[in-house]
Amino acid sequence: MSDRNAPVGVFDSGVGGLTVAREIMRQLPNERIVYFGDTARVPYGSKSRDTVLRYSRQIIRFLRTREVKAIVIACNTATALTLDTVAAESDIPIIGVIHAGAKTAVESTRNGRIGVIGTEATIGSGIYTEVMKKMKPGIQVFGKSCPLFVPLVEEGWLHDPVTEEVAARYLKELQDKDVDTLILGCTHYPLLRSTIRKIMGDGVCLVNPAYETALELGRLLEEKGLSSTGTKQEDFPYRFYVSDLADEFRGFANSILPYDVEMTKKIDIEKY
Ligand code: DGL
DSSP: OOOTTSOEEEEESSSTTHHHHHHHHHHOTTOOEEEEEOTTTOOOTTSOHHHHHHHHHHHHHHHHHTTOSEEEEOOHHHHHHHHHHHHHHOSSOEEOSHHHHHHHHHHHOSSSEEEEEEOHHHHHHTHHHHHHHHHOTTOEEEEEEOTTHHHHHHTTOSSOHHHHHHHHHHHHHHHHTTOSEEEEOSTTGGGGHHHHHHHHOTTSEEEOHHHHHHHHHHHHHHHTTOSOOSSOOOSSOEEEEESSOHHHHHHHHHHHSSSOOOOEEEOOGGGO
16 A cells, blocks of 8 residues: 655656646645656657656656655656556556546536647647547547657747747648637647647637646546645655656756756666
């Protein structure tokens, strides 16, 4: 039985999962977090299922050494390709981000036309379409992969004319489909929210799965009797690990988290 005051493990291929960690910090301030960003092996979105499954298993093994009580796969690609497998192998709860985003989108759409943007692997897996059609059979889902978004975010070009031009090209297809709801189906993309908003206009509801994922985590911990009993833990409530470029990661994390990340540690993930 896990200790309810143990941390929650959160992982992503890089910095994108920080958008989910940020939401968990906001909604569940008493929970400790151990974050892992696979900065040496990002991007996942152009890799095969076998490779991403190997990465996910290694990261889960690493997080288990930190005695986490539950794990959030804060990466749509790893969720799409590996959640079912790794959750079935695990004796602690593991959740992803796709179910949460799909649920919000289905509840938000008025015209039944939903767009999803994500990596090639996520869109290619068809998982958002599958999950949403199960929730509401009549809806239409239009997927579009946006492979250049992740490098642009990792480069820190969040508000840049180049990013705007790239986004305009990718999103044109979805504008033409008249979607009224757009899922930001990659955890890096909420960092491009203002650019995407500018192009899609105020009439389109932008869904960030992070919000609903944090809610789902809160419900799950409660249900399993795993919610932290502590009040906000001041001594290192959040720990950050990466597989490369620890200082760059820390700088980026500090620019988006409402909290000062003092230390990020590089580990050799291939050892796990
Ligand atoms: N942030 C990740 C996602 O949500 C993937 C980015 C990548 O590594 O390609 O899909």
